[in-house]
Amino acid sequence: MIRFTLRQLTYFTTTAELGSIARAGRKLRVSAAAISAAIDALEDLSGCILFDRFPAQGMRLTAVGAQLDAEARTVLAAARNWEQSTRYLREEASGHVRLGTYHALAYVFGLPIVMRNRERWPKVRLELVQTNLLSLLQQLDHGDLDVMLVYDNRFDRAARDVTDLGTVRAKVILAETHPLAQRRRLKLADLEGLPYVQLTDDTQGPTMLDSLRGLGLNPEVHFSSSSYELVRSAVGKGLGFTLSALQPANPTTYHGDRLVAIPLDAPVQERRIVALCRKGRASEPLIQNVVSSCRHVLDTAMRL
Structure with missing residues (x-):
């Protein structure tokens, strides 16, 4: 101090x-x-x-x-x-910054980041680009993106500037009407025999289902989708449980069902979120203000 x-x-x-x-x-x-x-x-x-x-x-x-x-x-x-x-x-900064991220991260954090950036630097236009990791990296390296907000997949830090922003921890997502929904914590054994709803995400890292299998639990997949909100909606309709490191402030799905997020005692996947830019750009003021907005929004979300 x-x-x-x-x-x-x-x-x-x-x-x-x-x-x-x-x-x-x-x-x-x-x-x-x-x-x-x-x-x-x-x-x-x-x-x-x-x-x-x-x-x-x-x-x-x-x-x-x-x-x-x-x-x-x-x-x-x-x-x-x-x-x-x-x-x-x-007071003076203006310009156009392109921020690339996954669909799921954009769904939870994208708009708060845009609003935070707009509030602090009203003349800077922040554009969100949502796609998979490989495409994001290609666009960054070709200069079509300025910053990436992604999970840390052990990127080559000698080739890019990487800023650590924080760690999110997976929780079990259940429909509010599920028999386990009132529990404060769950054990791996509580999930035995329950069907799983899988997010086929675009992070290209180990999935939550991979983590469960690594712990010896191999649930049957009853529904899968690349859409974060569609997966939440399927859980809300009782098609099974899922694991998610991201929990939106609004627990209600598009179809009006409410969800709960419950910590799991088992050491399921933690994911570190980072900001990436091309080597040497991290000191640019417009890049710094976007990364600052990302950090503020993530810090606020992790305190909830």
Whole structure:
């Protein structure tokens, strides 16, 4: 945890520049007591004497103080750059950013990300592109996409910039009318003999059904679809259970049935969500603001 403030660093560097607490106070229009308190706090925090004090002659940096003064100026310069970038993004940034993702991730997170980005950077148009992983990677590498929001499939991090955004954990999805729907947690044995509704997703990684089979449970698949919402609707109609790492805030399906999401004691699949862009683009302001919007929406969803 950072225990100093930018204000304390400003008071410290100004005193170092002017050689006097009184002169620093006049320049910054604060009291000498405030300057002195900030310097005392930094000395306590660092465990070092930052200034040699000379009565009637002012103050001079110690050797350690001079090193920390240079580092403090670097921190303050970075903070000013961050503030300028933020102001630019908020007030002036404009452009068109193409964000690619899977259909299921777009269904749950796509619109909140678009709305968050629109709220923070109203002149930046964010376009969602939804397809399978192979197509997303091809479009990214050809420059047809700017950013990808996908599960981490151990991408080559030397070839692309990858930003970790968080981990989602699979839960059992059941119709609210199912006999198990009132349970707070489920065991793998509770699912024995129940039919499964399979999402034939576009992530090209191990599926939830693969995870169940790896744990020794091999349910009979009664319905499958590549449509995330159609799978939810089938579960709502009682065709079986499914596993999903994504749980929309709205538990009601298109057909009016309500679903419940219940944690499973067994170590079923966890999935890390990442943002990808072409190598060297992660520092671009428009890319950064989209990734920031993605992180905000995912963090909010994971706290629910």
